[in-house]
Every structure is written in C-alpha cells, then in structure tokens.
Amino acid sequence: MKDCDIKLYALTTCIHCKDTKDFLDKCGVDYDCVHVDKLEGDERRRMIEEIKKTNPGCAFPMLLIGSKVIIGFKREEIKEALNLE
Numbered sequence: 001m002k003d004c005d006i007k008l009y010a011l012t013t014c015i016h017c018k019d020t021k022d023f024l025d026k027c028g029v030d031y032d033c034v035h036v037d038k039l040e041g042d043e044r045r046r047m048i049e050e051i052k053k054t055n056p057g058c059a060f061p062m063l064l065i066g067s068k069v070i071i072g073f074k075r076e077e078i079k080e081a082l083n084l085e
Contacts, residue, residue, distance in 0.1 A: 006031035
C-alpha cells in the first residue's frame with residue numbers, strides 16, 4: 001500500500017477523525033492529514049470547496065485512499081481499501 005496516496009481530511013475536535021488517525025497509525029500506513037479547522041481564510045474556503053466536490057455534505061472524517069472515498073470512521077472499509085484483510 002506504500003504506492004497509494006492516502007489523504008485524510010479531519011477536524012481536531014472530532015472523535016471519529018481521531019479514531020481514523022489512530023487506526024491508520026496502527027496499520028502502519030503513511031498518509032497526509034489536513035486538519036481543516038486549523039486552516040484560515042482563503043485557504044480554508046478553498047479546501048472546503050475542494051472537499052464538497054467529493055463530499056457534498058462536508059462530513060468528517062473524509063479519507064481518500066487512491067480513488068476510493070470513505071466518509072466517516074469505517075474500519076472494515078478502510079481495511080479493505082488498504083488490502084489488509
């Protein structure tokens with residue numbers, strides 16, 4: 001799974017976002033995490049507009065594993081997308 005881009009869009013105050021980060025760390029995968037609530041001004045607005053293209057409800061966490069999008073902390077879907085079964 002090292003050659004697959006993994007990106008997590010999260011909020012610092014969200015327990016499901018924390019659970020997703022903890023799970024990815026436990027799986028030992030490399031990923032980029034963007035804490036959307038830490039962004040400011042135009043950068044934050046641009047990021048939210050980008051997220052809404054894939055996730056119109058702007059729900060968190062939003063995890064991108066290659067071309068797969070997972071909204072919320074869904075352990076089994078994440079494991080499957082990472083080929084960890």
